[in-house]
Amino acid sequence: MLLLSPSPISLLGALLLCLPLALIFTITTTPTTTTNGGATSSPCIITTTGGASPFQTTLTITTTTTNTSVKKNTSNPVLTAIKSTIKTRRPTNNNTTTAPPPSTAEIFVDDEDDNALFRLAARANPNPTRPRKIAFLFLTTTPLPFAPIWEIYFRKAPKTLYNVYVHADPSSRYDPPFSGVFENRVIPGSKPTRRHSPTLISAARRLLSHALTHDQSNSKFALLSPSCIPLHSFRFTYKTLTRSRKSFVEILKNESGAWERWAARGEEAMLPEVPFDEFRIGSQFFVLTRRHARVVVADRRLWAKFNAPCVEPYTCYPEEQYFATLLNRKDPRGCVPATLTHVDWAGRDDGHPRTYNATEVGPDLIVRLRRGRPRYGDEEEEEEEEDAINGTDASVRKRRHPFLFARKFSPDSVEPLLSMANGVIFRD
Ligand SMILES: *[C@@H]1O[C@H](CO)[C@@H](O)[C@H](O)[C@H]1NC(C)=O
Ligand SMILES: *[C@@H]1O[C@H](CO)[C@@H](O)[C@H](O)[C@H]1NC(C)=O
Ligand SMILES: *[C@@H]1O[C@H](CO)[C@@H](O)[C@H](O)[C@H]1NC(C)=O
Ligand SMILES: *[C@@H]1O[C@H](CO)[C@@H](O)[C@H](O)[C@H]1NC(C)=O
Ligand SMILES: *[C@@H]1O[C@H](CO)[C@@H](O)[C@H](O)[C@H]1NC(C)=O
Ligand SMILES: *[C@@H]1O[C@H](CO)[C@@H](O)[C@H](O)[C@H]1NC(C)=O
Ligand SMILES: *[C@@H]1O[C@H](CO)[C@@H](O)[C@H](O)[C@H]1NC(C)=O
Numbered sequence: 001m002l003l004l005s006p007s008p009i010s011l012l013g014a015l016l017l018c019l020p021l022a023l024i025f026t027i028t029t030t031p032t033t034t035t036n037g038g039a040t041s042s043p044c045i046i047t048t049t050g051g052a053s054p055f056q057t058t059l060t061i062t063t064t065t066t067n068t069s070v071k072k073n074t075s076n077p078v079l080t081a082i083k084s085t086i087k088t089r090r091p092t093n094n095n096t097t098t099a100p101p102p103s104t105a106e107i108f109v110d111d112e113d114d115n116a117l118f119r120l121a122a123r124a125n126p127n128p129t130r131p132r133k134i135a136f137l138f139l140t141t142t143p144l145p146f147a148p149i150w151e152i153y154f155r156k157a158p159k160t161l162y163n164v165y166v167h168a169d170p171s172s173r174y175d176p177p178f179s180g181v182f183e184n185r186v187i188p189g190s191k192p193t194r195r196h197s198p199t200l201i202s203a204a205r206r207l208l209s210h211a212l213t214h215d216q217s218n219s220k221f222a223l224l225s226p227s228c229i230p231l232h233s234f235r236f237t238y239k240t241l242t243r244s245r246k247s248f249v250e251i252l253k254n255e256s257g258a259w260e261r262w263a264a265r266g267e268e269a270m271l272p273e274v275p276f277d278e279f280r281i282g283s284q285f286f287v288l289t290r291r292h293a294r295v296v297v298a299d300r301r302l303w304a305k306f307n308a309p310c311v312e313p314y315t316c317y318p319e320e321q322y323f324a325t326l327l328n329r330k331d332p333r334g335c336v337p338a339t340l341t342h343v344d345w346a347g348r349d350d351g352h353p354r355t356y357n358a359t360e361v362g363p364d365l366i367v368r369l370r371r372g373r374p375r376y377g378d379e380e381e382e383e384e385e386e387d388a389i390n391g392t393d394a395s396v397r398k399r400r401h402p403f404l405f406a407r408k409f410s411p412d413s414v415e416p417l418l419s420m421a422n423g424v425i426f427r428d
Contacts, residue, residue, distance in 0.1 A: 114206060117189065121209035122298035126291045128219035132242055134162045135211040135218040139203050140226040141169040141193060143176055145411035149229055152421050154181045157234035163218060165211050167203045169193045196351075198307045200284065200319035205303075208293045222287045227355070227408035228341060229417060231370050233426040237404045244336065247292045248401065250282030251324045251337035251377040260315040265308045273305050274325060282324035282377065285341035285405070295330050302326050324377075336399075337377035342369045342406035355408040361416040363424045369406045 138144065144166075154162065166186045168174060178186060187210045193199040204223055211218045220241045230237065255261075262270055262279045270279065288296065302325060310316030327335050344354040356365060376399060409417070417425070 117209045118297045121212040124212040128290050129216045132219035133217040135221045136164045137207040137223045138166045141172045142226050143174050144226050151180045153230050167207050196317050198318045201322050209297045221293045228405045231406050232428050236428045247288045247335045248340045249286040250339040251328045252281045255281045264310045264312040264316040266311050280324035280328045283339040284319045338374035340404045342403040357410045358412040361413045
């Protein structure tokens with residue numbers, strides 16, 4: 001398995017094959033004389049040329065030192081990133097007659113090499129410039145089966161109102177290659193990802209970082225998987241997202257198995273940063289504001305906790321815990337505690353939500369999914385308190401944000417979806 005011990009060379013090879021990068025680095029070393037030691041805390045300034053493909057971004061790295069003895073550090077953060085590895089811990093029990101635990105739980109991310117990128121992105125301006133854009137962040141390990149649907153979706157969207165970014169696991173093959181709106185949109189520094197592992201968190205953080213630094217107009221950041229489809233037109237989605245000043249991120253408290261999930265890294269492992277009563281669970285398919293995207297890429301404290309390896313693989317789902325816990329802690333009032341990506345978990349206990357197959361996909365399904373009401377995490381807290389429903393509580397209960405996306409659909413659903421794209425899905 002490439003994932004278990006990727007050599008830097010193989011990763012580099014995979015990346016270069018998959019991604020025709022054309023990054024231009026302009027390294028400017030500016031000796032300055034200052035007496036303020038604080039200047040070194042921000043050694044790099046990246047200026048990007050907005051609008052271009054992420055690969056034509058010109059990075060200008062300016063090194064500022066506290067005195068005239070100039071320290072040159074020309075280490076290229078992207079090349080360094082390529083050298084990053086995913087470390088695996090050898091299972092302590094290698095009795096092969098016992099079922100091996102899911103290997104994903106053994107994985108944690110060594111993202112030292114991403115840190116330069118995260119630091120830069122954390123300093124991006126939190127206020128989006130106009131016209132505000134939606135950044136669509138696709139996190140994938142496969143070719144995008146619904147690319148033809150997205151193609152129609154974006155065809156009707158003004159180019160000035162969106163950007164597309166793709167994080168593509170470089171250990172996978174992409175055949176057919178990304179084309180159309182996805183062509184040249186794979187971010188440099190994409191790394192291997194695995195379900196139920198911190199690699200998915202890192203990948204989302206990389207996407208957010210690139211989108212933050214690439215275009216200051218990016219105002220909302222929507223994370224999507226290859227099995228997601230749009231439930232509405234771009235126009236509707238754009239209006240819904242830009243009308244709100246909040247992020248949409250599912251934040252659930254006291255979900256079943258919450259304690260086991262909190263303790264999956266060891267009973268005390270999350271302490272003191274994440275006490276159990278501050279632990280939250282929720283879908284990783286969020287839409288974040290620019291301000292919150294910055295919060296996520298700037299975070300190091302909680303990330304170190306959620307990146308810790310699990311000792312209990314069956315309750316370890318870091319990607320469904322990190323964003324909810326972090327944003328609930330930093331700015332609960334800035335979040336609508338629900339996801340706008342519809343998913344059906346009813347009756348599922350195998351860790352996979354329902355996947356609609358081609359025979360089930362028709363106008364009725366789309367209408368039904370659109371009619372659904374998101375599950376709001378803060379309502380559940382009120383119910384626990386048993387005294388809710390009055391005054392503002394009741395108005396809070398009347399909330400009903402529309403689902404904008406849905407998952408999961410089998411790849412062969414693309415045919416029925418295409419046949420009703422203009423007549424049903426994008427008609428609103
Ligand atoms: C300048 O900085 C270097 C390393 O950052 C340090 O070793 C040196 O003492 C400093 N010189 C002065 C004059 O502050
Ligand atoms: C150079 O920068 C890289 C990443 O930006 C960092 O890991 C490394 O420690 C730096 N080296 C020196 C000598 O400052
Ligand atoms: C597991 O296998 C490795 C080599 O594959 C060996 O070094 C180690 O001693 C084994 N551990 C146990 C507990 O059998
Ligand atoms: C391996 O595990 C099985 C089931 O737990 C047990 O019956 C068997 O004795 C073990 N074998 C060794 C070599 O430890
Ligand atoms: C959490 O949920 C469990 C059942 O899932 C319930 O017994 C317990 O009272 C809940 N805790 C709180 C603080 O509401
Ligand atoms: C599609 O899903 C439905 C409902 O789950 C199921 O009854 C049917 O057998 C599935 N069809 C195929 C071809 O998998
Ligand atoms: C209803 O709202 C009032 C204030 O508006 C508050 O004092 C009270 O605790 C709330 N709950 C109930 C059950 O009355």
